[in-house]
Amino acid sequence: MTGSTQPAAKSARSKAAAVFRVTSGNFLEQFDFFLFGFYASHIAAAFFPSSSDFASLMMTFAVFGAGFLMRPLGAVILGSYIDDVGRRKGLIMTLSIMASGTLLIVLVPGYQSIGLWAPLLVLIGRLLQGFSAGAELGGVSVYLAEMATPGRKGFYTAWQSGSQQVSIIVAAALGYALNQWMAADTVAAWGWRIPFAIGCLIVPFIFLLRRNLQETEEFSARRHRPSMREVMRTLLRNWSTVIAGMLMVAMTTTAFYLITVYAPTFGKSVLQLSTADALLVTLLVAVSNFVWLPIGGALSDRIGRKPVLVGMTVMAIVSAYPALSYLAQAASFAHMLEVLLWLSFLYGMYNGAMIPALTEIMPVEVRVAGFSLAYSLATAVFGGFTPAISTALIHATADKAAPGYWMTFAALCALLATLFMYRRISAQPQLAV
Numbered sequence: 001m002t003g004s005t006q007p008a009a010k011s012a013r014s015k016a017a018a019v020f021r022v023t024s025g026n027f028l029e030q031f032d033f034f035l036f037g038f039y040a041s042h043i044a045a046a047f048f049p050s051s052s053d054f055a056s057l058m059m060t061f062a063v064f065g066a067g068f069l070m071r072p073l074g075a076v077i078l079g080s081y082i083d084d085v086g087r088r089k090g091l092i093m094t095l096s097i098m099a100s101g102t103l104l105i106v107l108v109p110g111y112q113s114i115g116l117w118a119p120l121l122v123l124i125g126r127l128l129q130g131f132s133a134g135a136e137l138g139g140v141s142v143y144l145a146e147m148a149t150p151g152r153k154g155f156y157t158a159w160q161s162g163s164q165q166v167s168i169i170v171a172a173a174l175g176y177a178l179n180q181w182m183a184a185d186t187v188a189a190w191g192w193r194i195p196f197a198i199g200c201l202i203v204p205f206i207f208l209l210r211r212n213l214q215e216t217e218e219f220s221a222r223r224h225r226p227s228m229r230e231v232m233r234t235l236l237r238n239w240s241t242v243i244a245g246m247l248m249v250a251m252t253t254t255a256f257y258l259i260t261v262y263a264p265t266f267g268k269s270v271l272q273l274s275t276a277d278a279l280l281v282t283l284l285v286a287v288s289n290f291v292w293l294p295i296g297g298a299l300s301d302r303i304g305r306k307p308v309l310v311g312m313t314v315m316a317i318v319s320a321y322p323a324l325s326y327l328a329q330a331a332s333f334a335h336m337l338e339v340l341l342w343l344s345f346l347y348g349m350y351n352g353a354m355i356p357a358l359t360e361i362m363p364v365e366v367r368v369a370g371f372s373l374a375y376s377l378a379t380a381v382f383g384g385f386t387p388a389i390s391t392a393l394i395h396a397t398a399d400k401a402a403p404g405y406w407m408t409f410a411a412l413c414a415l416l417a418t419l420f421m422y423r424r425i426s427a428q429p430q431l432a433v
Contacts, residue, residue: 015147015149018147018213018214019144019156019159020209021209021210021212021213022087022091022140022143022144022210022213023140023144023159023160023162023163024163024205024206024209024210025091025094025095025098025136025140025206025210026136026137026140026160026163026164026167027163027164027166027167027206028095028098028099028102028167028199028202028203028206029098029129029132029133029136029137029164029167030163030164030167030168031167031168031170031171031199032098032102032105032129032196032199033129033261034167034168034171034172034260034261035171035175035192035195035196035199036064036105036126036261039175039192039195040060040061040064040265040387041060041265041268041269042187042188042192043060043122043192044056044059044060045188046110046111046118047060047108047110047111047118047119047122048060048063048111048119049111049112054391054395058388058391058392059119061385061387061388061391062388063119063122063123063126064126064384064387064388065384065385065387065388066123066126066127066130067126067127067129067130067133067384068130068376068379068380068383068384068385069130069380069384070127070128070130070131070134071130071131071133071134071372071375071376071377071379071380071384072134072373072376072377072380073131073134074094074130074131074132074133074134074135074372074376075134075135075138075369075372075373075375075376075377076134076231076232076235076369076372076373077135077228078090078093078094078097078131078132078134078135078139078372079134079135079138079139079231079366079368079369079370079371079372079373080228080231080366080369081093081135082094082135082138082139082368082369083231083365083366083367083368083369084228086220087139087142087143087146087213087368088210088213088214090135090139090368091136091139091140091143091210091213092207092210092211094132094133094135094136094139095132095136095203095206095207095210096132097128097131097132098128098129098132098133098136099200099203100128101124101125101126101127101128101129101132102125102129102196102199102200102203103200104121104122104124104125104128105122105125105126105196106193106196106197106199106200108121108122108125133376134372134376135368135369135372137160137372137375138368138369138371138372138373138375138376139368139372140160141157141160141355141358141359141371142359142367142368142371144156144157144159144160145157145356145359145360146217147217151301152298152301153297153301153356153359153360154296154297154298154299154300154301154305154352154353154355154356155294155297155298155301156297157297157355157356157359158293158294158296158297158298158351158352158355159293159294160355161289161293161351161352161355162289162290162293162294164256165286165287165289165290165293166286166290168260168282168283168285168286168289169283169286169287169290171195172264172279172280172282172283172286173283174194174195174198175195175264175279176276176279176280176283178191178192178194178195179275179276179279180276184275230365231366231369234363234365234366234370235366235369235370235373238362238363238370241361241362241363241370241374241421242370242373242374242377243374243377243417244361244417244420244421245358245361245362245370245371245374245375245378245417245421246373246374246375246377246378246381246417247378247413247414247416247417248309248354248357248358248374248378248414248417248418248421249354249358249374249375249377249378249379249382249414250378250381250382250383250410250411250413250414250417251312251313251316251347251350251354251407251410251411251413251414252347252350252351252354252378252383252414253375253378253379253382253383253384253386253410254382254383254386254406254407254410254411255316255343255346255347255350255351255407255410255411256289256347256351256383257383257384257386257387258343258386258390258403258406258407259285259289259340259343259344259347260282260285260286260289261386261387262386262387262390262403263278263281263282263285263340264278264279264282265278265387265391266278266390266403267281267282267336270328270394270400271327271328271331271336271400272331273331273332273333273336277333277336278336280333281333281336281337281340284337284341285337285340285341285344288341288344288345288348289344289347289348290348291348292344292345292347292348292349292352293348293351293352294352295348295349295352296308296312296348296349296350296351296352296353297352297353297355297356298352299349299352299353300352300353300356300357301356305353305354305356305357305360305422306418306422308349308350308352308353309350309353309354309357309414309415309418310415310418310419311349312346312349312350312353313350313411313412313414313415313418314415315346316343316346316350316407316408316411317408317411317412317415319342319346320343320404320407320408320411321401321404321405321407321408322404323339323342323343323404324339324400324401324403324404325401325404326339327339327400327401328399328400328401331400343407350414354414358371358374358375359371361421361425362374382410382413386403386406389403389406390402390403390406393405393406
């Protein structure tokens with residue numbers, strides 16, 4: 001009995017180590033993205049000075065969103081590279097590009113020192129981050145799907161998003177600590193750079209982790225590796241699958257950036273809560289996300305992806321605006337926590353099922369490129385500009401709950417895409433490859 005349990009325990013430890021190694025880069029990606037969103041007002045003052053606080057903040061969020069416009073390009077180029085050379089080598093490449101962009105943002109002097117070069121260099125840093133992130137998330141998700149034990153793909157792939165929640169927790173905790181230890185003026189002047197610098201310091205550790213990553217057995221067994229031209233032809237032939245995948249991801253990206261990246265700015269600038277309260281809510285939301293993601297994935301393994309996807313999108317359509325309206329009418333720490341934890345439940349359960357579903361509907365020979373392109377398009381069109389769109393909607397309508405309209409729209413797109421995709425799968429089990 002003991003002899004039979006030892007190999008199983010060793011295998012479980014090996015898989016856990018592989019999950020840790022492959023998701024480490026996702027940690028860094030979301031760590032930097034969250035910091036950019038949280039310190040948006042300080043970044044605006046340092047790099048995008050303007051006579052209007054609204055204009056300055058909008059320019060900052062526009063640069064934040066510009067990084068997402070590079071994601072589709074990164075998805076096709078780097079995704080094709082990963083489908084050709086393998087998951088391990090490809091993920092080391094995406095990490096290198098991502099680290100370069102992060103380091104650039106940390107080291108750029110302010111507008112007062114180098115003028116227009118400051119916002120230009122920050123933009124280049126964001127474009128590098130976006131280009132690498134275009135394939136990073138897809139590469140990690142596919143790796144987890146390919147290494148998963150039978151019947152547990154949803155549970156395994158949930159840790160891709162789970163690692164992002166850990167990064168939010170760490171980043172929010174660092175921000176909270178800085179807020180307690182430093183004066184507000186000091187944080188605004190240069191203290192906001194400290195968390196970014198910490199992100200740079202952990203890059204060598206993540207490189208070491210990824211160097212020891214093993215290639216997946218499924219990829220190693222594949223005899224044909226598609227060229228860039230073959231990848232493009234396959235993606236074009238399956239364009240409807242990519243578009244449907246993009247719309248399925250719309251709910252994930254919009255909800256995530258609303259309740260994490262935009263939440264601190266929303267709490268401080270719109271609801272007039274303290275910085276500490278806004279950060280604490282965001283930290284607790286990340287903990288909530290971390291709990292619900294594997295539950296959503298495991299539940300979809302048990303009852304199927306479609307029931308979870310449909311159930312969560314319907315609840316989001318019905319409740320997103322009313323929940324934010326309730327918060328806007330009675331803004332407080334407790335109410336913000338209550339509303340964002342509800343949205344966290346919808347996001348975590350949906351995304352836990354959506355990630356494995358997206359790996360399953362993509363043609364196998366371009367799985368990384370197809371997944372990455374669908375996800376990147378959704379992030380570029382929906383999620384990445386959620387902070388900017390939310391800020392603009394509130395400004396245009398004078399309705400503090402206006403971001404709820406945007407989330408409702410994204411959930412509706414996801415619901416229709418889910419129904420279309422699963423109806424098509426039922427009618428035609430073998431999609432074009």
